[in-house]
Amino acid sequence: MRLALYGGVSTLLATAVIVEAFRQRSNFYTACIYLAKSSACMLIILNAGIFISIMLGRLLQAVFFGQLRPIEVEHLYEKSWYAVTETCLAMTIFRDEFDIQFVIVFTTLLFLKIFHWLCQDRVEYMEQTPAVPANFHARMISLMSALLVIDCRLASRAISTIMVKGPNMMIMFGFEYAILTSTIVSTIGKYTLNVIESRMDEPWESKSIFVFYLDLVTDFFKLITYMVFFAIICNFYGLPLHIIRDVYVTFRSFIQKCRDLYRYRRATRNMNELYPDATEEDLQRTSDSTCIICREDMHIRATEGDPQAGGQSEPEPVRGRNSDIPKKLPCGHIFHFGCLRSWLERQQSCPTCRRSVLPEGLYYNHIFRS
Structure with missing residues (x-):
């Protein structure tokens, strides 16, 4: 109900602003110039754009995910709040470049992040579900493929813009899309492992170690990306305080996984x-x-020749x-x-x-x- 009220007011205000601009101006070009020069008009239009993005997100959610579970909604609120706060801190570095383009690119980034988070939750949910319908696989494969292509294209576009125009706000967005690319690749890898396990007659004992190695490689890529971004920002803009926590958390996670791998190898050797x-x-x-x-x-389990078998011994257990x-x-x-x-x-x-x-x-x- 609140979303419908918000959408109705936003659409009404945007329509009124656009109609008034075309009523006062003689042609399309001058009306667009007027709307672009007016801060109030742009805020109203951007607000309507946010509502359209929300509705588009709801439509895509219904197509690819259906009804969200309560835990997924909770994760979305938590991660969205953190993503918005982190971006607001990053805006202090690029405050001279804050404009409409920044708002549009940030909205697109947050929009894509939401679907990455939902994909991660659904792939984890696969492990808890004994059987999933065929349409679930069709939805997940199509969505993850689309997200991977979009992430790669946007990351490539951001890097090209930086190479042509020099250091600008696209550094931050290129870095974010690189992180999203590693995230969706990791999600695709875990989905593939879940599918392989689901087609086995017995539990796949080695699956967890493959997941562990996948997380280790993903954390390593993220750590390298964070360090490169940190070095670039320090070189051109100064110390990025908002990224220090992410660098520390990623570094600690990577070191912990390396330590766990060493302990695991030590414990399972021979x-x-x-x-x-x-x-x-x-x-x-x-x-x-x-x-x-x-x-x-x-x-x-007794073996052949074991006197405790009582003549009813079983053969030596085979590998597996x-x-x-x-x-x-x-x-x-x-x-x-x-x-x-x-x-x-x-x-x-x-x-x-x-x-x-x-x-x-x-x-x-x-x-x-x-």
Whole structure:
């Protein structure tokens, strides 16, 4: 109701201003000059343009996303507020170039950012949905392809403008479109991984590590982009205070991911040697033989020639089917091999007692042996 009222008032005012301009001026050219020279008229027309952008966004939302989930609406409000605040701070650097073109380019940027955020939320939602309809894939593929093309074109246009006219406000927008390009490429990569997993009969255990590497590469590209932008702004305009936080957050995220990768590689290297197979006595010693990660019971799978098999032994588990083998951590807790590997991709500590899965003594011995 409020949007309809806002749209009606905005459209009425814009129509009145344009009609009055053409009534007082003899031809189209002079009427346009009058509208462009009047600050009040331009504000009214720009306000109507914002309303048209909102309606266009709602139409595209209905086409590509349908009804938004409450969490998606919440994310939009949070990210939009931050994006507007950040751009207002950036305007202090380019305050001499603030004009109608700046407002139009900024509105376009915010418009595109909203659809990038929605794409990210929908791709994450795919992981929580057992099956998605075919029209969902058609919508996502078409939208992500369009966003990738638009991002690349606008980033290229901004760079061309800077090369021809020298440093100007397009530095900021070129940088923003470069970040959006990396974001949509990462989203497309995660969507592809989700589609591959959905077509597998069993859970894809290696998927999370591919997602991790994808996030690591994306953060590295963003960090390089931020550093280049920071250096250019410092060289031509002075210290950009508004970008310091983004540089720090991206740098910290990249370092944390590198640290997590190192810990993960260290924890999963030679898992059969670091974490021995649990025995029947180990399972009996525990109060509960349930793997707390997947909440399923753990059983010892006998191999051929095992006297404990009682003549009904199973063959040695083949590669890809050993995910249910119980593995014993140095702290004594037991988990499925596949569950443990998936857990170590996120944390390198025991899910039960939070102790490190790689004792320091064992780690140093491993280094000396290698």
